[in-house]
Amino acid sequence: MADRRVVSGQHRRDSSSTSPSSPSRSLDSSNSSLDNIPGSVPRLSVFHHVGEGVPVRDEVPLLLGENVEAVYQDIAFLCPISSAGTGPIRGTLTITNYRLYFRPHQRENPVILDIPLGFVSRVDKVGGARTPGDNYGLEIFCKDIRNLRFALSKVDGHPRKDIFESLTANAFPLSHSGELFAYTYREKYPVNGWSVYDQTEELRRLGLPNESWAISRANEKYQLCDTYPAVVGVPAMISSEELVEVAKFRSKGRIPVLSWLHPDSLASITRCSQPLVGVAGRRCREDERLVQNIMDANAQSHRIYIYDARPKVNAVANMAKGGGYESEDSYQNAEFVFLDIHNIHVMRESLRKVKDMCFPVIDDQRWLSNLEATHWLDHVKQILAGAVKIADKVENHKTSVVVHCSDGWDRTAQLTSLAMLLLDSHYRTLRGFQVLVEKEWLSFGHKFNHRVGQGDDKHNDPDRSPVFLQFIDCVWQVSQQFPNAFEFNDYFLSTVLDHLYSCLFGTFLFNSDKERRDNKLSTRTQSLWSFINSKRAIFLNPMYCAPLDNKVALFPVASIRYMKFWKSYYCRWNPRMRPQDSVHLRHAQLLSLRDQLQAKVDLLNKELENKAGKEGAGSKRQDNHNPSLSARFESFNM
Numbered sequence: 001m002a003d004r005r006v007v008s009g010q011h012r013r014d015s016s017s018t019s020p021s022s023p024s025r026s027l028d029s030s031n032s033s034l035d036n037i038p039g040s041v042p043r044l045s046v047f048h049h050v051g052e053g054v055p056v057r058d059e060v061p062l063l064l065g066e067n068v069e070a071v072y073q074d075i076a077f078l079c080p081i082s083s084a085g086t087g088p089i090r091g092t093l094t095i096t097n098y099r100l101y102f103r104p105h106q107r108e109n110p111v112i113l114d115i116p117l118g119f120v121s122r123v124d125k126v127g128g129a130r131t132p133g134d135n136y137g138l139e140i141f142c143k144d145i146r147n148l149r150f151a152l153s154k155v156d157g158h159p160r161k162d163i164f165e166s167l168t169a170n171a172f173p174l175s176h177s178g179e180l181f182a183y184t185y186r187e188k189y190p191v192n193g194w195s196v197y198d199q200t201e202e203l204r205r206l207g208l209p210n211e212s213w214a215i216s217r218a219n220e221k222y223q224l225c226d227t228y229p230a231v232v233g234v235p236a237m238i239s240s241e242e243l244v245e246v247a248k249f250r251s252k253g254r255i256p257v258l259s260w261l262h263p264d265s266l267a268s269i270t271r272c273s274q275p276l277v278g279v280a281g282r283r284c285r286e287d288e289r290l291v292q293n294i295m296d297a298n299a300q301s302h303r304i305y306i307y308d309a310r311p312k313v314n315a316v317a318n319m320a321k322g323g324g325y326e327s328e329d330s331y332q333n334a335e336f337v338f339l340d341i342h343n344i345h346v347m348r349e350s351l352r353k354v355k356d357m358c359f360p361v362i363d364d365q366r367w368l369s370n371l372e373a374t375h376w377l378d379h380v381k382q383i384l385a386g387a388v389k390i391a392d393k394v395e396n397h398k399t400s401v402v403v404h405c406s407d408g409w410d411r412t413a414q415l416t417s418l419a420m421l422l423l424d425s426h427y428r429t430l431r432g433f434q435v436l437v438e439k440e441w442l443s444f445g446h447k448f449n450h451r452v453g454q455g456d457d458k459h460n461d462p463d464r465s466p467v468f469l470q471f472i473d474c475v476w477q478v479s480q481q482f483p484n485a486f487e488f489n490d491y492f493l494s495t496v497l498d499h500l501y502s503c504l505f506g507t508f509l510f511n512s513d514k515e516r517r518d519n520k521l522s523t524r525t526q527s528l529w530s531f532i533n534s535k536r537a538i539f540l541n542p543m544y545c546a547p548l549d550n551k552v553a554l555f556p557v558a559s560i561r562y563m564k565f566w567k568s569y570y571c572r573w574n575p576r577m578r579p580q581d582s583v584h585l586r587h588a589q590l591l592s593l594r595d596q597l598q599a600k601v602d603l604l605n606k607e608l609e610n611k612a613g614k615e616g617a618g619s620k621r622q623d624n625h626n627p628s629l630s631a632r633f634e635s636f637n638m
Contacts, residue, residue: 080360193527
């Protein structure tokens, strides 16, 4: 097999300041990655009146399957980032079954709101019938940091009740006996994103089946665990009957199964949920044998590490609820490490503080102290540090690891997917990252519906938490330290997060593989990857160097001093935080330049090969000492 290489964080580029960027000159429109939805987009004409009753026509973009539900004239938008003294921005508010669209009447206020209603977390009525001034209206709280405030006039007869009901009915269709827009969206794409990931094909890519590991269909009808995929990788020596007993001993039946296998050492990453040991210290011989088989499958080491994502105090507290963690007395040659990653409730509160810090007003004087008070970067650092420990144990110590938290679908997914991203360059390609998300997050049952709350109005649900957002943030952190190692760019990561909320695609709907199959999402909705792969060029990183990244293991520095705040995502709605020039245009230019240079390299390599062919056998012998330009370039960079 080809040699694998290790790259440490010492080869990263210099970190930038965590302070806000300089203010921009103009107030741009509040658009996002959702503006690039391809295809034929019909536009509906909506008229409003300016001055002395002169009708002015607005064009409202509509997707295939999108319908206008209501149009409200002369609504005042209280823009929190407009210049002082400009007052409310008056315009036309259009509500469709997919989006909220606001276009101002005045040309001097170019703020256009085009927001998918899936972004809406809650809608509040502001003020009462006797409230003076602009304090009567609606406030909309979004999942992507923003809050929107509209002032309504009691004198002009604005029907606040009608607007409120129209907004809530279309933003929360599942709470109003409706259906998500993903089922109505009718756009056709040239590629089928649902075929990106195949469970059996991915296990075969990892080298299964072999003498130590087997592709098991014991969960084919989800009878073993209804939140696991139908096909899993398990040790070859374990029987289906033993897997049934293990499922009874692991929380929610989530048994230890294979996530990743090292191509050389066969050291593995397996994932599961906590054992149900309880205060009585229960044991399960089948579970102990399964962990022993995982260790024995790796001939390079006679130890196995069990990483528990939780703080130890939380793991001990779970014993009182029937859960807990493995005992060293029961699992021979196993070492236990607690990674001290906090639970979903702590992370939810941390993100709330981030929102308060970033929108609508950014306090430049207290930027760093406010950022520190959120503890967001502390949590991101802790997750990334845990993934680095796992990757180091597998790559450098050639030791297999088992990873779990409580139920094995939140922190476990963060750790396994990040460790796999560091260890396997395939997952750092555009298509490989899609496979990683499909495998470790979607097929293994991360509860996207409960964590995000797609289509319902239960904004106070304690199950809400930014678990997947933290994973994407960690990926961004690694890409900042290794800018040449990822085929995709920041815009791709932002787009994935936007469509986590948008409800335009079926990819992130429901909580498990079983639920998605039962609801026939692959035939009733479009996949996000169909959109991504049909617009591939805009998501590519011009600095990516595939030959240098092949079979390279990355080890970022997981220290708080190297953590950056992702301003281009969290602060993107504030024009003061936006870059002065177009990042997309710069990327397009760099990609074009890279393609030109690559074409020249290919041409020169071809000329060298032709020259070597003409010089005969003697020249061919010397050709061993004259590698191609690309090979020389790779050798020089290493």
